[in-house]
Amino acid sequence: LRPERNQIEHIARQAASGQRRRRNVVRAGIGDDCAVLRAPAGHDLLVTTDFTLEGVHFRREWYPATVVGHRCLTRGLSDIAAMGGDPLAAFLSLALPPGLEQAWVDGFFRGLLRLARRFDVPLAGGDLAQSELRQAPGSPGRVLADIVVVGAVPSGQAVLRSGARPGDTIYVTGALGGAAAAVAELLRGGRDRKAAGSYQPIPRLEIGRALRRRRLASAMIDLSDGLSIDLDRVCESSGVGAEVDAAAIPCARLRGRMVELEMALHGGEDYELLFTAPASSRVPARIAGVPIRAIGRITGGRKLFLVRKGRKSLLRPQGWEYFR
Numbered sequence: 175l176r177p178e179r180n181q182i183e184h185i186a187r188q189a190a191s192g193q194r195r196r197r198n199v200v201r202a203g204i205g206d207d208c209a210v211l212r213a214p215a216g217h218d219l220l221v222t223t224d225f226t227l228e229g230v231h232f233r234r235e236w237y238p239a240t241v242v243g244h245r246c247l248t249r250g251l252s253d254i255a256a257m258g259g260d261p262l263a264a265f266l267s268l269a270l271p272p273g274l275e276q277a278w279v280d281g282f283f284r285g286l287l288r289l290a291r292r293f294d295v296p297l298a299g300g301d302l303a304q305s306e307l308r309q310a311p312g313s314p315g316r317v318l319a320d321i322v323v324v325g326a327v328p329s330g331q332a333v334l335r336s337g338a339r340p341g342d343t344i345y346v347t348g349a350l351g352g353a354a355a356a357v358a359e360l361l362r363g364g365r366d367r368k369a370a371g372s373y374q375p376i377p378r379l380e381i382g383r384a385l386r387r388r389r390l391a392s393a394m395i396d397l398s399d400g401l402s403i404d405l406d407r408v409c410e411s412s413g414v415g416a417e418v419d420a421a422a423i424p425c426a427r428l429r430g431r432m433v434e435l436e437m438a439l440h441g442g443e444d445y446e447l448l449f450t451a452p453a454s455s456r457v458p459a460r461i462a463g464v465p466i467r468a469i470g471r472i473t474g475g476r477k478l479f480l481v482r483k484g485r486k487s488l489l490r491p492q493g494w495e496y497f498r
């Protein structure tokens with residue numbers, strides 16, 4: 175690994191290249207005690223922070239470093255999308271084990287900054303540390319990353335989890351279960367490990383923004399932990415229940431095969447959006463080229479049900495604990 179000072183200069187150089195918005199938003203970035211951001215007039219600020227921990231969220235031997243970097247930033251951007259907001263700047267705190275190769279760090283930043291450029295989000299600061307004082311014999315040590323994303327939304331217009339009302343229709347973007355199916359493939363140790371490890375979800379920023387602008391969504395969340403658990407979070411915040419139609423759930427495809435319903439229901443890390451809208455509102459079938467599917471409706475009470483072949487059963491919120 176490069177010495178810290180060197181490393182930071184190296185990262186700052188990479189981060190500065192190809193950022194269009196830098197001067198409008200970031201008055202001072204990497205290299206001072208704080209970043210100085212210009213807060214857009216008439217907007218509320220959004221702040222989100224998310225861990226990416228080796229052994230919990232990824233394994234270094236399974237995922238290329240670029241994919242780990244990409245997914246690290248996706249977690250933050252997806253939260254901003256779920257509020258209907260615009261990302262302004264990202265901050266990264268990164269703890270690296272002493273024995274790590276510089277090539278891994280370079281790959282991580284390549285993946286992260288490629289996604290940052292795609293959405294024009296400057297990396298405006300962070301912190302670097304060693305995750306262990308010395309390398310334990312026989313242990314590769316662990317990479318720990320915490321991404322912070324600051325965003326903005328017109329004042330009072332952030333789409334919260336608490337706005338769902340009985341009778342609202344429940345929608346999801348894209349397809350679900352692909353990330354969980356890829357992890358299952360990795361755990362099985364099948365031949366397609368390389369393809370499974372390269373899965374890079376795209377945060378649905380355009381869709382979140384479009385729904386907020388057109389005032390279509392009454393409540394919204396991003397699907398980071400799984401449909402059942404994230405829908406339950408919306409229901410809990412809104413004080414409502416839900417009925418989900420199993421046949422309407424858009425299951426992802428992995429190498430041409432549809433993933434199992436269980437993966438679409440409980441698998442995490444899809445980073446699609448789930449939102450609710452009054453039954454009377456006209457929700458388009460696609461936004462920004464991504465299909466939008468109605469999968470059920472909000473009910474009174476506080477329970478979640480799954481309707482499958484005409485039979486109704488309780489839907490228990492469960493996350494997918496990948497590496498257990």
Ligand SMILES: [Mg+2]
Pocket residue numbers: 252253256395396398
């Ligand atoms: Mg979220």
